Structures are given as structure tokens and as C-alpha cells.
Amino acid sequence: MLDMAPKRRQLRCMLDSSKNQAIRPLDRINLRLSPETFEAIDQARSARPGNVSRNTWIAEAIKEKLERDDVLVDDQAIERKRHA
Numbered sequence: 885m886l887d888m889a890p891k892r893r894q895l896r897c898m899l900d901s902s903k904n905q906a907i908r909p910l911d912r913i914n915l916r917l918s919p920e921t922f923e924a925i926d927q928a929r930s931a932r933p934g935n936v937s938r939n940t941w942i943a944e945a946i947k948e949k950l951e952r953d954d955v956l957v958d959d960q961a962i963e964r965k966r967h968a
Contacts, residue, residue, distance in 0.1 A: 915942070 917925075922938075929936045950956075 925938060925941055929938065929941050
């Protein structure tokens with residue numbers, strides 16, 4: 885019994901590399917918005933020159949709100965996402 889290999893779940897927890905994979909520079913969330921809000925976002929996006937994705941527009945809006953509230957923002961993460 886003592887010589888048995890750990891179960892798959894336990895084995896993964898023992899490996900150092902599994903912890904590194906859980907730390908990501910950008911993370912995903914699900915955002916629930918009404919269809920009217922999406923329409924308003926899309927109108928604002930279309931008024932800008934170039935092609936701005938909905939994700940980039942929302943990330944920029946969040947950044948602007950955080951700056952107004954005097955919260956530090958990682959500008960590099962937003963720039964990486966914008967140019968990806």
C-alpha cells in the first residue's frame with residue numbers, strides 16, 4: 885500500500901510547474917451586460933478611428949474609471965492586450 889503512486893490529482897499538486905501555470909499576467913472574466921449596453925459600447929467604438937475591439941474598449945473604460953478613483957493601473961497589461 886505505501887508504494888502506490890499518488891493519484892493523478894495529488895501528483896499534479898506535487899509538481900512545481902503546476903503552480904507557475906496558475907499565475908497569469910492577464911485573466912478572463914464573464915461580464916453580464918444588457919443588450920442596450922452592448923449597443924452603446926458598439927456605437928462608441930464605431931465613433932473612434934480605426935478598429936477597436938469590444939474587449940479593448942471595456943478595458944480602457946475600466947482603466948479610466950480607476951484613474952478617476954486614484955487607483956494604480958498596470959498600463960503595460962492594457963497595451964499588451966491592445967496590440968495582441
